[in-house]
Amino acid sequence: MRQFREDPRLIARCMGEAAERYDLDGIFVDIDTATLAGAAGVPVDFPEDNPARAHGSCLPALEAVRDLEPVDISHNPRIQIWTEAVAILVRDYGHAIFIRGNCDQSPFSLAGSMRGLDQWLMDIASHEDDDLVHRLLEYCTGLTCQFLKLMAGTGAHMLSNGDSPAGPDMLSPRLYGTYALPYERRVSECSHELGLPYLLHICGKTDRILREMMDIGADALEIDFKTNLQLAHDVFKDKVTFVGNIDPSEILARGTPELVKLRTEELLNTFADTPRFVLNSGCALPADTPSENVRAMLACLRNRH
Numbered sequence: 001m002r003q004f005r006e007d008p009r010l011i012a013r014c015m016g017e018a019a020e021r022y023d024l025d026g027i028f029v030d031i032d033t034a035t036l037a038g039a040a041g042v043p044v045d046f047p048e049d050n051p052a053r054a055h056g057s058c059l060p061a062l063e064a065v066r067d068l069e070p071v072d073i074s075h076n077p078r079i080q081i082w083t084e085a086v087a088i089l090v091r092d093y094g095h096a097i098f099i100r101g102n103c104d105q106s107p108f109s110l111a112g113s114m115r116g117l118d119q120w121l122m123d124i125a126s127h128e129d130d131d132l133v134h135r136l137l138e139y140c141t142g143l144t145c146q147f148l149k150l151m152a153g154t155g156a157h158m159l160s161n162g163d164s165p166a167g168p169d170m171l172s173p174r175l176y177g178t179y180a181l182p183y184e185r186r187v188s189e190c191s192h193e194l195g196l197p198y199l200l201h202i203c204g205k206t207d208r209i210l211r212e213m214m215d216i217g218a219d220a221l222e223i224d225f226k227t228n229l230q231l232a233h234d235v236f237k238d239k240v241t242f243v244g245n246i247d248p249s250e251i252l253a254r255g256t257p258e259l260v261k262l263r264t265e266e267l268l269n270t271f272a273d274t275p276r277f278v279l280n281s282g283c284a285l286p287a288d289t290p291s292e293n294v295r296a297m298l299a300c301l302r303n304r305h
Contacts, residue, residue: 101156169204
């Protein structure tokens with residue numbers, strides 16, 4: 001992982017060879033979930049054999065939001081590596097494979113990294129300093145949109161972000177609508193202003209906010225495996241593209257090829273009446289996911305055509 005994250009040529013090579021090996025239609029370019037946080041000043045660890053991870057915070061007091069200085073993330077070496085890797089993939093595969101340039105964290109998640117997630121949720125729940133909470137979200141929106149603009153310059157075909165802790169597993173639907181959704185919408189609008197489609201990923205069971213998520217204006221929503229499949233179909237059908245949502249751990253990493261095929265067939269059957277569907281895992285695959293399970297998922301899809 002250290003070698004991977006430090007060399008854009010290796011990143012592109014790993015992802016390109018995987019796309020060739022499995023005959024994929026698209027490449028999702030993601031390095032870790034701590035790059036934007038690091039650019040904003042959050043302490044980051046770099047394990048030898050695991051992805052980078054944010055720890056601690058860079059805002060021990062919410063009042064410190066008043067003193068935040070603007071950051072030009074284009075000078076950050078890790079941002080440069082990420083975007084250079086995407087540019088290489090676009091050059092080498094962009095004529096044949098759809099390149100999705102992920103842009104790390106949405107504003108709500110990024111603010112959680114800057115404050116520390118526990119304290120960030122307390123900031124929101126207390127309602128004591130709402131103006132400072134929104135001020136931090138505005139700051140994070142600026143950083144996220146900077147990344148989108150840099151990613152658009154690589155030639156990527158689509159932009160995306162993750163807002164993992166914004167779902168109902170962590171945040172009530174009411175608080176989601178106040179503190180996460182408006183800023184997700186701003187980021188989606190930024191992507192569209194750049195002339196590119198936009199995708200948002202939220203972890204966990206999103207049943208209670210699926211209709212609200214339609215208001216983001218995203219072209220696609222990547223939904224985790226916990227979400228009710230039929231409900232997501234009924235809410236999204238012919239309006240927004242559903243991306244997902246096979247369980248990455250219990251089915252793709254730990255299940256049998258037969259179980260993978262069963263789940264894949266369920267997905268394909270549920271969304272057979274709409275073209276707005278992309279087969280994918282619900283979230284990131286564990287590193288030890290067996291190749292035969294990935295091939296089993298794809299074989300089900302190929303056999304439909």
